[in-house]
Amino acid sequence: MAFDKKKARVANDKGTKKQYQPYMEAEWGFINHWYPAAFSDELPEGEVKGIQIAGVPIVLRRAKGTVHALLDQCLHRGVRFSAKPMCLNDETITCWYHGFTFNLDDGELSTIVAAPDDKLIGTTGIQKFAVEEVNGMIFVFVCEEDWDEEIPPLKNDLPIRFPENNDKFPHPLWPDTPSILDDGVIIRGMHRTGNANWRLACENGFDAGHLLIHRDNAIVQAKEWAVPLGIKPLDDQAIAIIEDEDGPQGFLNRYFTDSYEPILENPILDIKAYGQNPKYFRTSMFMPGVLMVENWPEEHVVQYEWYIPITDDTYEYWEVLVKKCNTEEEKKEFDYRFENLYKPMCLEGFNDCDLMARDAMQNFYADGTGWDDEQLADMDASVIVWRKCASNFNRGIAQPPRGVNGAKKGQSKDLAAAALGDWPGMDAYATGRKYDKS
Amino acid sequence: MAFDKKKARVANDKGTKKQYQPYMEAEWGFINHWYPAAFSDELPEGEVKGIQIAGVPIVLRRAKGTVHALLDQCLHRGVRFSAKPMCLNDETITCWYHGFTFNLDDGELSTIVAAPDDKLIGTTGIQKFAVEEVNGMIFVFVCEEDWDEEIPPLKNDLPIRFPENNDKFPHPLWPDTPSILDDGVIIRGMHRTGNANWRLACENGFDAGHLLIHRDNAIVQAKEWAVPLGIKPLDDQAIAIIEDEDGPQGFLNRYFTDSYEPILENPILDIKAYGQNPKYFRTSMFMPGVLMVENWPEEHVVQYEWYIPITDDTYEYWEVLVKKCNTEEEKKEFDYRFENLYKPMCLEGFNDCDLMARDAMQNFYADGTGWDDEQLADMDASVIVWRKCASNFNRGIAQPPRGVNGAKKGQSKDLAAAALGDWPGMDAYATGRKYDKS
Amino acid sequence: MAFDKKKARVANDKGTKKQYQPYMEAEWGFINHWYPAAFSDELPEGEVKGIQIAGVPIVLRRAKGTVHALLDQCLHRGVRFSAKPMCLNDETITCWYHGFTFNLDDGELSTIVAAPDDKLIGTTGIQKFAVEEVNGMIFVFVCEEDWDEEIPPLKNDLPIRFPENNDKFPHPLWPDTPSILDDGVIIRGMHRTGNANWRLACENGFDAGHLLIHRDNAIVQAKEWAVPLGIKPLDDQAIAIIEDEDGPQGFLNRYFTDSYEPILENPILDIKAYGQNPKYFRTSMFMPGVLMVENWPEEHVVQYEWYIPITDDTYEYWEVLVKKCNTEEEKKEFDYRFENLYKPMCLEGFNDCDLMARDAMQNFYADGTGWDDEQLADMDASVIVWRKCASNFNRGIAQPPRGVNGAKKGQSKDLAAAALGDWPGMDAYATGRKYDKS
Known part of the structure; x- marks a missing residue:
C-alpha cells in the first residue's frame, strides 16, 4: 500500500514553490553580498590565507595592518596564490609560480618578477574585493567580476x-x-x-x-x-x-x-x-x-x-x-x-x-530531487518565509564556477581502496600509482 | 596486429545477449524480492539499524520482539531515522530531527512531537516493508512503493x-x-x-x-x-x-x-x-x-x-x-x-x-562497456543461464534511486589529497576546509 | 571594476590556439609512442607488474630475461592479470581468475587452464606491445590495437x-x-x-x-x-x-x-x-x-x-x-x-x-575551462611552441578509455566521511557498509 503523498495537504505546494524558484537555483549561493572571511587573529600582519566563498576563490593578505582581498587565481595559469604565499613588498602579492605580481589596491598586474617589461603589465589584472574589518572579524564583499554599482554598507548584510x-x-x-x-x-x-x-x-x-x-x-x-x-x-x-x-x-x-x-x-x-x-x-x-x-x-x-x-x-x-x-x-x-x-x-x-x-x-x-520530494508542515512556516525572502532580496545567484575546487566532481584515483586502506590485492593495483617516498 | 575479436566464436553473441537484456539493465538490482537484512543478534530488543538494499534505504527496529522495517527516509526533510535513532514507545519510530513519528505497523504519520495537531497527521506516511525472522535471520521484502499484489512466501526467494x-x-x-x-x-x-x-x-x-x-x-x-x-x-x-x-x-x-x-x-x-x-x-x-x-x-x-x-x-x-x-x-x-x-x-x-x-x-x-567487451567461453554456460533466469524470473528492475547515498556520485572535497594524507601544499589548500577540532 | 581580459594583449589569442587544437584534445595523452614503463630492477626475473599509460592498462612480465608487455585486461572478464600474477611457464601469462592463458610472444590465447580444448583457443588473444630494454630502463611502444605500421625506433621518441x-x-x-x-x-x-x-x-x-x-x-x-x-x-x-x-x-x-x-x-x-x-x-x-x-x-x-x-x-x-x-x-x-x-x-x-x-x-x-581562461605571456613562448610541436608531431591522440581505472569517475562510497574519519553520526550511517574485520 502506498500513501498518496501528492494528495496530502502540504505546506509547500506547487504554487508556493514557484515563489521561491530563485532560491532553489542558488546551489552555489548568492553573490554580491558581504560574508565573513576570517577572524582578525587568523590573519596576522604579513600573512596570506586562501578561502572560497560561493565558488569564488579569494586570497586575503594583511599588509601594514590593512586586509586586502583578491581573486585567489592567478591570471596566468590559474594557480592559487595562497597555495604557497609569496609577498615581496607591502603593496603587492606575487604568484609563487611565475612571478606575476598584482597590486593589493586594485588587482592590477604591476610587474612580473622575471619579466619587468612584459607588455601585459599595467593592462590587466585580477578581481579585487572590498573588505571591512570590525571588532576582530574580516568581511569581504563577494561580487561578480563586472559588479559596477556602489557597494552596499556592511550593515545591510547583518x-x-x-x-x-x-x-x-x-x-x-x-x-x-x-x-x-x-x-x-x-x-x-x-x-x-x-x-x-x-x-x-x-x-x-x-x-x-x-x-x-x-x-x-x-x-x-x-x-x-x-x-x-x-x-x-x-x-x-x-x-x-x-x-x-x-x-x-x-x-x-x-x-x-x-x-x-x-x-x-x-x-x-x-x-x-x-x-x-x-x-x-x-x-x-x-x-x-x-x-x-x-x-x-x-x-x-x-x-x-x-x-x-x-x-x-x-x-x-x-x-x-x-x-x-x-x-x-x-x-x-x-x-x-x-x-x-x-x-x-x-x-x-x-x-x-x-x-x-x-x-x-x-x-x-x-x-536535486529533495526540493520536490520533501513534505513541509506548518512548523516550517519560517523555512518557507526564508526561501521567499532569499528569492526576493538576493543581489545575484552565484553561477557554477569554472576552474576551481568543486567545479568538477570525481577523480580517477582508486579512492575507495585508498580510503579503506587494505583492499585485498591493492598493492598489486597500486603499483607505480603512489607517491614514491623511498 | 589486432585479433579480430568479433569473428572469434563467442558464447555470448548478439542473439544471446538479447535474451538477457533485462539483466543488463538491473544495475541497481531487482526489486519486489526477499533479501536478508540482518542477523537477529545484530538487532537486539529496542534497537534500530539502517541498511540499504537495491537503492532503498531501510530502517529496522525490534520492538516487543517483533522486527519492523520502514523506509529509512523521513517524509519531511529526507534524513535517515537510523542516523540517530529515536523511539519514544514500542509502536512508533520518531525522526530525531523534527519529531515526525510513524507507526511501526503501517508507516502512517501518527503524530509530530511538537505539533500533535498538525493536519498532515493521519493523512500520509512512509513505506512499510514485510519482514520475516527465521532461525536467527531477518528477511525483508524490498518492494516498490506501489506494490499491491500478495507478497510471495519467503521460501520462493530461497x-x-x-x-x-x-x-x-x-x-x-x-x-x-x-x-x-x-x-x-x-x-x-x-x-x-x-x-x-x-x-x-x-x-x-x-x-x-x-x-x-x-x-x-x-x-x-x-x-x-x-x-x-x-x-x-x-x-x-x-x-x-x-x-x-x-x-x-x-x-x-x-x-x-x-x-x-x-x-x-x-x-x-x-x-x-x-x-x-x-x-x-x-x-x-x-x-x-x-x-x-x-x-x-x-x-x-x-x-x-x-x-x-x-x-x-x-x-x-x-x-x-x-x-x-x-x-x-x-x-x-x-x-x-x-x-x-x-x-x-x-x-x-x-x-x-x-x-x-x-x-x-x-x-x-x-x-557499462564490459557487458559488450567481455568474451565468454563454454565454461560460462552457467553464467549465461543465470543471466537468462534473472531476466525471466525477476519481479521488477530497481530504478536508479533519488536522494539516497549513491544516487549522486562525486563530491567537491579534495579527496585525493585527504586520502593520500601528505600532498605537498595541502595545508595551505585546506585552510578553513576541515573540521575545526581545536 | 573588471579588467577587460580579452582586450589585453595575450600571447595565446584565438588564432594561436587554433594551431594547437589537437594538443587541447589530448586529455588522455598521445598514443603510438614509446614510453618508459619501469626500471629494469623493478621487474626481476619471473615477476609481473601492472601499469597504465594513456588509459591503456599494460602488464609487464620478465621471462628468461626478456621483458614482455601485453594488455593488462583479460579478454574474458576484463580483470587485470597484474592484480594477482599467475605464470605457469616462461612462455605465457595466465589469468588468475579463470585460467585464460596467453602467449607472451604474440598475445594469442594459447590455452585455458581448466578447458584445454575450448574452441576460443588459438582464435583470439590480447594486444601485445613492443618492448625495448636499455641500460636499466624498460620502454614500451604504447599503440592503438589496430596499429599496423612499422614501429619507429625508440631513439625517435627520445x-x-x-x-x-x-x-x-x-x-x-x-x-x-x-x-x-x-x-x-x-x-x-x-x-x-x-x-x-x-x-x-x-x-x-x-x-x-x-x-x-x-x-x-x-x-x-x-x-x-x-x-x-x-x-x-x-x-x-x-x-x-x-x-x-x-x-x-x-x-x-x-x-x-x-x-x-x-x-x-x-x-x-x-x-x-x-x-x-x-x-x-x-x-x-x-x-x-x-x-x-x-x-x-x-x-x-x-x-x-x-x-x-x-x-x-x-x-x-x-x-x-x-x-x-x-x-x-x-x-x-x-x-x-x-x-x-x-x-x-x-x-x-x-x-x-x-x-x-x-x-x-x-x-x-x-x-576544461583553463585552456580558454589562461593568459599566457612572452615568457611562455616555449609553452606555445611545445603545444604546436605536440599537435603536429604526435602519432595519435589517445581516446578516453573503456572499462579501466579512471574511465568512470566517482563512487558511491561515502568517501568524505571515510577520509575525514570522524564525521559525527558516521557510525550509524556506516552500519553494514564497511569491511567486516570481526
Whole structure:
C-alpha cells in the first residue's frame, strides 16, 4: 500500500514553490553580498590565507595592518596564490609560480618578477574585493567580476540592531543584545566546514521545529533550561518580514509573543519538556544567510551564525558570540566562560547536533530531487518565509564556477581502496600509482 | 596486429545477449524480492539499524520482539531515522530531527512531537516493508512503493530444499543438507561490503571456471581436498533450470553426474589438480541472487551466499552456514568449528579470494562497456543461464534511486589529497576546509 | 571594476590556439609512442607488474630475461592479470581468475587452464606491445590495437644526442652529456604519481618562467648556484624546432646564447638573483613528452624527465640522471652522490616544488575551462611552441578509455566521511557498509 503523498495537504505546494524558484537555483549561493572571511587573529600582519566563498576563490593578505582581498587565481595559469604565499613588498602579492605580481589596491598586474617589461603589465589584472574589518572579524564583499554599482554598507548584510529596533520588535523578557558593529563589543567564535549544501544549513539554523535535537544536550541539562519540545506559529504575526531598502532584509520569529505557542508536551507520545529555568531567546535570519539568536547562550549575549557556501556541497559554518564588555575584568570573565563553557558546550556540543543534522539532509537534496520530494508542515512556516525572502532580496545567484575546487566532481584515483586502506590485492593495483617516498 | 575479436566464436553473441537484456539493465538490482537484512543478534530488543538494499534505504527496529522495517527516509526533510535513532514507545519510530513519528505497523504519520495537531497527521506516511525472522535471520521484502499484489512466501526467494527435491536432484555422494527454514537448524555467518556491482558478485559465486583462485587456499591445502582445476559442462543436462511458479526459480549445476567432467590437468601447461581427498559439493543459484553450496565446507552443512545490491557499485556479501544440530553438544561443536575453522579459513580465507575477484572486475564493467567487451567461453554456460533466469524470473528492475547515498556520485572535497594524507601544499589548500577540532 | 581580459594583449589569442587544437584534445595523452614503463630492477626475473599509460592498462612480465608487455585486461572478464600474477611457464601469462592463458610472444590465447580444448583457443588473444630494454630502463611502444605500421625506433621518441648534434646546437659552456642509449652509461632515477593532467606537468618541465619556485631550494642555496630569476627569450632564434622525419621531434631552448637574456633583478620589486657560482644548463623537450636538462645537476650529467599520462588527471613523473662512467670507481662515486645528494636534494627536494606546482594548476584546467581562461605571456613562448610541436608531431591522440581505472569517475562510497574519519553520526550511517574485520 502506498500513501498518496501528492494528495496530502502540504505546506509547500506547487504554487508556493514557484515563489521561491530563485532560491532553489542558488546551489552555489548568492553573490554580491558581504560574508565573513576570517577572524582578525587568523590573519596576522604579513600573512596570506586562501578561502572560497560561493565558488569564488579569494586570497586575503594583511599588509601594514590593512586586509586586502583578491581573486585567489592567478591570471596566468590559474594557480592559487595562497597555495604557497609569496609577498615581496607591502603593496603587492606575487604568484609563487611565475612571478606575476598584482597590486593589493586594485588587482592590477604591476610587474612580473622575471619579466619587468612584459607588455601585459599595467593592462590587466585580477578581481579585487572590498573588505571591512570590525571588532576582530574580516568581511569581504563577494561580487561578480563586472559588479559596477556602489557597494552596499556592511550593515545591510547583518542582522538588525538593538536598541534601535526595540520599538518595532520589543523584547521585554531579556536585555538588549549588542551588534558586531557596536563599539566596545568583544567577539569570540569559531568556524569549520560542513558537508552539506549551504541552504540546508541555513534552514536548520532558525527552524522552529528542530529543538528536539537539542533536548538531550549537556548544556540544556546542566542549566535545566526549560526548552520546549517545539514552538508553534499561531498566526500571521508570528513571523515579521524585514525589508528596508537601505537596511537588513530577512525575517524575525516573534517568539515569546502571543503569536507563538511553546509546545510543552505530546500526550500521544507521553513526552514532556524538561527543565525548570525559563530560557528566553529569539531567532531571526537575514540576507545573505546570517542568523541572530538573541539572549543566547546567556543574557546580554547574542549568537550570530553564517552558513557560507564554499561549493555546492560544502559550507563554512561560522558561530560567534558578541558581548559588550565595559571593563577589562568583564572581558576576562567572558573570555573565560567562552573558552571553558560556551565553546565546548554550546558552539561545539550543542551546535554539533546541528552540524550533523545538516549533513544528514545532504543525500536527500544532493541530486536535486529533495526540493520536490520533501513534505513541509506548518512548523516550517519560517523555512518557507526564508526561501521567499532569499528569492526576493538576493543581489545575484552565484553561477557554477569554472576552474576551481568543486567545479568538477570525481577523480580517477582508486579512492575507495585508498580510503579503506587494505583492499585485498591493492598493492598489486597500486603499483607505480603512489607517491614514491623511498 | 589486432585479433579480430568479433569473428572469434563467442558464447555470448548478439542473439544471446538479447535474451538477457533485462539483466543488463538491473544495475541497481531487482526489486519486489526477499533479501536478508540482518542477523537477529545484530538487532537486539529496542534497537534500530539502517541498511540499504537495491537503492532503498531501510530502517529496522525490534520492538516487543517483533522486527519492523520502514523506509529509512523521513517524509519531511529526507534524513535517515537510523542516523540517530529515536523511539519514544514500542509502536512508533520518531525522526530525531523534527519529531515526525510513524507507526511501526503501517508507516502512517501518527503524530509530530511538537505539533500533535498538525493536519498532515493521519493523512500520509512512509513505506512499510514485510519482514520475516527465521532461525536467527531477518528477511525483508524490498518492494516498490506501489506494490499491491500478495507478497510471495519467503521460501520462493530461497534455494530449493532437501530431502523433498531428492527425486528430482539426487545426490548419492553426500548426505542431505538442511535449509534456513528447517526446524532445529543452527545458522552461523557474517556479512560485509564489496566494491563491485552485485551482478559481478553473483556470477563469481557459482561460476564453474573460477576454481583456480582457490587452488592455493590454506583450507584446501590443509584438508588435501581434491579440488579439480575446473568443471566442464558436457551436455544440455549439465544445468537444470528450476522454474516452479510457486517455488524457487533459478538453476542447479548437476556436478558429479555424467553431465560434468572435472578437469584434473592441463597438459599444455603441465598443471595438475592437487589433493587426495574427494570433495563432493554442488552449486545452485536462485532468485533474487542466492547461492547454495551443498555439502560445504563439511558434510551435512550447506553454505548460502547473497550478493545484495546496496548501490550500483557496492553490494553486501552474505555468507551463512546451516547445520541441523540435534543436541546441545552438537551445537557447541559446530559453533566451535565455525569460530575457529570455518569463519577464519572458509568464509574469510577461502572466500576472500572471491571478494577480491569481484572487485577486480568492477573497472571493466563500471562504465557499462564490459557487458559488450567481455568474451565468454563454454565454461560460462552457467553464467549465461543465470543471466537468462534473472531476466525471466525477476519481479521488477530497481530504478536508479533519488536522494539516497549513491544516487549522486562525486563530491567537491579534495579527496585525493585527504586520502593520500601528505600532498605537498595541502595545508595551505585546506585552510578553513576541515573540521575545526581545536 | 573588471579588467577587460580579452582586450589585453595575450600571447595565446584565438588564432594561436587554433594551431594547437589537437594538443587541447589530448586529455588522455598521445598514443603510438614509446614510453618508459619501469626500471629494469623493478621487474626481476619471473615477476609481473601492472601499469597504465594513456588509459591503456599494460602488464609487464620478465621471462628468461626478456621483458614482455601485453594488455593488462583479460579478454574474458576484463580483470587485470597484474592484480594477482599467475605464470605457469616462461612462455605465457595466465589469468588468475579463470585460467585464460596467453602467449607472451604474440598475445594469442594459447590455452585455458581448466578447458584445454575450448574452441576460443588459438582464435583470439590480447594486444601485445613492443618492448625495448636499455641500460636499466624498460620502454614500451604504447599503440592503438589496430596499429599496423612499422614501429619507429625508440631513439625517435627520445631527446637528440650529443656529440652528434654539437654542430647544430653547440654548447661551449659545458661538456657533452650522454644519452640513455649510449654504451657504458649509468642511469639512476625514480618515478611517482602526480595528481594533474600530464600536459600541465610537461609544460612545467621546460617553462622558462618558473625558476622562481626553485629560488629557495636547499640545493641551490647550498651550492650557491647563480640561478637567474627567469630567462627571457629575445628573438626568433631563442627556440629551435627539431623536426627530423627520422629522429626526435620537439624543440630546444637556446639558453646561454644571445637569444636569451637571464633576468637577474626586478627593480620594481627590489629582488635580485642569489648565488655566485655560474650554473649553465639547457632544456629541450621532445615527443611524446620527454624533457632533457643538459649539464644538470652536475657537469657531464643529464636529467631526463617524463610526464606520462595514466588517466586524464594523474600522470607518472619520471626523473632519471644519466652519466657515462668509465671505471667501477666512477660508477660507485656517482651512485653515492645519487643516493645521498641528488635523490634527496634534486629529484626530491628541488623537483618536489615542480610536482606541487603542477598539482596546483589542476583545478583550473580539470573542467576544461583553463585552456580558454589562461593568459599566457612572452615568457611562455616555449609553452606555445611545445603545444604546436605536440599537435603536429604526435602519432595519435589517445581516446578516453573503456572499462579501466579512471574511465568512470566517482563512487558511491561515502568517501568524505571515510577520509575525514570522524564525521559525527558516521557510525550509524556506516552500519553494514564497511569491511567486516570481526
